[in-house]
Amino acid sequence: MAQMNMIQALNSALDVMLGNDPNVLIFGEDVGYFGGVFRVTDGLQKKHGLTRCFDAPISEGGIIATAIGMGAYGLRPVPEIQFADYILPAYDQLVSEAARLRYRSGGEFSAPITVRSPYGGGIFGGQTHSQSPEAVFAHITGLKTVIPSNPHDAKGLLIASIECDDPVIFLEPKRLYNGPFDGRHDRQLRTWAGHAAGEVPEGHYTVPLGKAxxxxxxxxxxxxxxxxxxxxxxxxxxxxxxxxxxxxxxxxxxxxxxxxxxxxxxxxxxxxxxxxxxxxxxxxxxxxxxxxxxxxxxxxxxxxxxxxxxxxxxxxxxxxxxxxxxxxxxxxxxxxx
CATH class of the missing domain: 3.40.50.920 (Rossmann fold)
Structure with a gap:
């Protein structure tokens, strides 16, 4: 066990999967050298190489379309959309392609992609950086939608999502990234705690999808x-x-x-x-x-x-x-x- 906040737990999950499965790769805006706007992918490019963790153009539709093609080819891509608010340009790709690929191909192809994205409020980002669009994904048959609440679950759910053969929308609450807070008082809710949130196993483990x-x-x-x-x-x-x-x-x-x-x-x-x-x-x-x-x-x-x-x-x-x-x-x- 190690003490981790949610950022560290998610980074650990990605590190484990990059090490365990050569078909796993990560890409998105600023996820490579910079390590992501919230540092979730920090250090992964240096450790696993430029072909396993790399930057993509500012084109959400292109990112998701590329991921779908990779998945159909046999890879397990983990694309990041920098903020959930930006995912709508890729919505058609997710709905018309990723969610339907297995059915439309009679099971010949699938889209084992895990779309990670920070979501919700906590950074005074307003309408362009703080929305919670989970309902628009839950409505689409063929997509799974996962939302962790703590570091232990975040790591286990992310590994389970990457190993899943269906497309998963993995939404990461920004207010929980850096550590726990006391939910009893608004004053304390305003503070982002920088300390670890709990014990998280360092190796591979999963938390089953669909289990409350x-x-x-x-x-x-x-x-x-x-x-x-x-x-x-x-x-x-x-x-x-x-x-x-x-x-x-x-x-x-x-x-x-x-x-x-x-x-x-x-x-x-x-x-x-x-x-x-x-x-x-x-x-x-x-x-x-x-x-x-x-x-x-x-x-x-x-x-x-x-x-x-x-x-x-x-x-x-x-x-x-x-x-x-x-x-x-x-x-x-x-x-x-």
């Missing part, structure tokens, strides 16, 4: 979250004094609906939390699934806590973020109904 984790057991209400919101929700639960069970989805496609259903059937209440805007967000799908499967066990309406349905503000992103107070209010409403 129970972060906290409880009997009164089920809270469903992923990514950064796992920590914010945990802080809200601890402050509220409510005996809530917290489920970290880890991947939204595939979705561990069995874990969600089992928890809500026990508690009879459900609060769903995500950073993206509420309207059309993945929380709506989660709410529908819970209602369909647990309707006769529900003791109160399902609550959703999400980002505002407004353009993402630069200067006021901490007012836009879902904070502990808003989650605690949803918990209170669920308990009082």
């Amino acid at each position: 984790a129970t972060v906290r057991e409880g009997k009164d209400v089920t809270v469903i979250a992923y990514g950064t919101m796992v920590h914010v929700a945990l802080g809200a639960i601890e402050e509220s004094g409510i005996d809530a069970e917290l489920i970290d989805l880890r991947s939204i496609v595939p979705l561990d609906i069995d874990a969600i259903t089992a928890s809500v059937e026990r508690t009879g209440r459900c609060v769903i939390v995500h950073e993206a805007s509420r309207f059309g967000g993945f929380g709506g799908e989660l709410s529908a699934l819970v209602q369909e499967r647990c309707f006769y066990r529900l003791k109160s309406p399902i609550e959703r806590v999400a980002g505002w349905d407004t353009p993402y503000p630069h200067a006021f992103e901490w007012d836009y973020f879902v904070g502990p107070a808003r989650i605690a209010a949803a918990l209170d409403r669920a308990m009082e109904a």
Whole structure:
């Protein structure tokens, strides 16, 4: 075991896979010599060479199209899109080519690509550097969408994604890159801790895609979250004094609906939390699934806590973020109904 923050854990996963599988390669904007804008690929080009980790032109569509061709040829590329906000020029490639290649070719070809991208807020990047577009990927049959919440899971999920024979969108919460934070207070949420976040195995291991984790057991209400919101929700639960069970989805496609259903059937209440805007967000799908499967066990309406349905503000992103107070209010409403 080694102490790592999420950046170090992701770097370790990429290092392990580059060493273990000659078909794995990494490319994207500034990922080579510079080591990535968030330093996730730092040192990998020097260690593994220019043909295994290299820079690409500023062309998101070209990056993903090239990765799809590499995957069909038998490689396992790990392209990086510098910010998730920039991925839309490549959306057609992901939807029309990567997601459908196996079916369209009758299983003759596949697209075993893992598209890494920082996502969410935390750097005052506003509408061009801080969006949370996970719902637009979850809607596409044939794509997997993975969102880790801690270094241990980040490394294991990334290795599992690279080894997967289907295309994976791997979204990395920027607020969790540099270390843990205390989710109970907005003041502490503003601080990026530079210390390690936990113990992470140094070698090869995987965390299975589609398997949720129970972060906290409880009997009164089920809270469903992923990514950064796992920590914010945990802080809200601890402050509220409510005996809530917290489920970290880890991947939204595939979705561990069995874990969600089992928890809500026990508690009879459900609060769903995500950073993206509420309207059309993945929380709506989660709410529908819970209602369909647990309707006769529900003791109160399902609550959703999400980002505002407004353009993402630069200067006021901490007012836009879902904070502990808003989650605690949803918990209170669920308990009082």
